[in-house]
Amino acid sequence: MRRAPARILTGFLLALALGAVWWLWPRAQVNAVSWNAVLTPGTTSAVPPAARSLEGTVPDGLPTAPTASGAPSDAPLDLGALKRLFDYYLSTVGEQSVEAITLTLHNMLEQSLSPTQARAAKQLLGRYLTYKRELLPLEQQLSKIPAGPNTLRQRFEAMQALRAQYFSASEVQAMFGLEDAYDADALARLDIHNNPALTPAQKRSQLAALDAALPQQLREDREAPRAVIRLEESVASLRASGGGDDAVYRLRAQAFDTAAADRFADLEREEAQWKTRIENYLGTRAQLLGRLSNATASERQAAVAELQQTLFTEMERKRLAAYEP
Template sequence: MNTKLLNNRLIFLGLMACLLLSLVLIYFIFKPEAQKHQNDLNQQNQTLSENNHTKNIIGGNHQAKIPTLAPSLQGTEIDCPIQVDAKGKLVLTVGIRSCFDYFFSSLGEKTETELISDIRQYLKATLPDTASSYASYLLDQYVAYTHALKNLKATSDFKTGDAEGFQKVLNQMYKVQEQFFNSAEINALFGNERNLNQFNIDQMRIHANKTLNAQQKASELATLIDKLPSTLADGVRVSMQFAELQQLTQEIQEKGGSAQELRNMRESLLGVDAADRLEKVDQEEAGWQTQVNSYLSAREQILKSNASDSNKQQSIDQLRNSTFATKEDLLRAQSYEIIHDQ
């Protein structure tokens, strides 16, 4: 196989693995509250299975038991927040894919064929006929889609931070999705993933824009976060704001930026109140650092004295206790001592 072609394929497969992992995390973080009842029902189903009950599963129309889970999943809550409407029809939500991925996470303990059978059994046991039939169809399409992804060859090379290269690879993946699902199914199964991918691409473009200073980047990133769908915004906002704060702070410090530049960036990214809180933390940290540096200097003088080791230790203990008022500060000071001595 051509070396470049092989590298492209490896890069693409690596990206796909990262995307799938990130979406699994999204499922756990952003499952809608409206699906809480279904999660409770799934827990009941798992308990019935573990106790070897043979009665009908609540919510299903069949005399069928849920499948025996792979060892790594036994004792866990079955993550299948699947919804049906009043007429027993399947409601398209990301919970369908979450359910499939939950079972497939044990691939290796069971074969793909066994897991497909398990999912079908679970769908049949817990859903009305109409919903179960449609969900099984989506399962077939999903399996075919994942197989097609594995055989897909990336059309371009790209490096970390290469927004355009990343976009080209994603466009390839989106075309494959369109081969197996209609627009409503794509929005339900892959909507969160697509939104997050687009966010990441826009984020790359902002950071790569050399005409923007740190404050301008912070302002554009804050706007970008605010435009995220409600299903993603709250959870992503916290993690992304922290990551961007770290990156932009480092950028300002490396360029020798002023305290006012740092303040402006924080306000643009997080708002005035958060910037005030961070400024207060900075002041407290600066005060602490002054205090601990003074303590370490006095401690060093004791260690250099001609006193006996026991007297030195006694003097250091007295110094530490008189310098730091709380138990937490005493413990923190001792940590600084270890770092200083090393």
């Protein structure tokens, strides 16, 4: 799953950041999707395979078929879950086209929901795609505003106004309510920090009041990264004192649960394997360049590129620059 550990202006800044990536494509290319076709169940377009970067992950917000869940076929949709599902697949733009991702989502919705629900969900996706596309010109317009203490708030309010053009108030709350709560809290804290009329004691008092007013889910999300940091500090101390993998597993399982301990262990194994692969690559690269010491720069570059293609996937190759000398 793709979640940021920090939640400062999460929804707003992330939306604009994501909007600036694939919505840079020409409007005609984005509109190349035939919405009448993709909104019609049973489209004959072939559904593309999932992006490689999603391999080994579980979709956020995966809908449940009414026949399996016991929900009536016309039950209200979980709009928050649908948005997470949309974002999960849209995060792969660049690997796949918008049209391919749309077909993947529509196929999933048709398989998981009743015909009535699937059509409503696909209509929601169409509006969501249009909304995200319109974020780019909005950001271009807002970027011309001189930086000041109210700039972020102006952008936040402008984005809310744009949402209102595509979604009802209830849809906005269901899809963006938690993000907006994060953003509003961050803006309030920024206002307190930047207020020269407040003494340090007054600032601490007002910040404490914001802490107390946080919704439970936001409070838990804010505490979660701190809990992980504290746990990993304990893990480091345990390993320094001679604790092995079994002891570390028990510590993590006690702090969270066995499923989380399994994920930590899997991540450590993946990181160790990646480190070994990088070390092997750098060693082979050095030997290769040594043999090509008299070659031209373009020949050396081509040889390194061929080595990278042999050892790494396309997504992995994008990370290599951080490790090369």
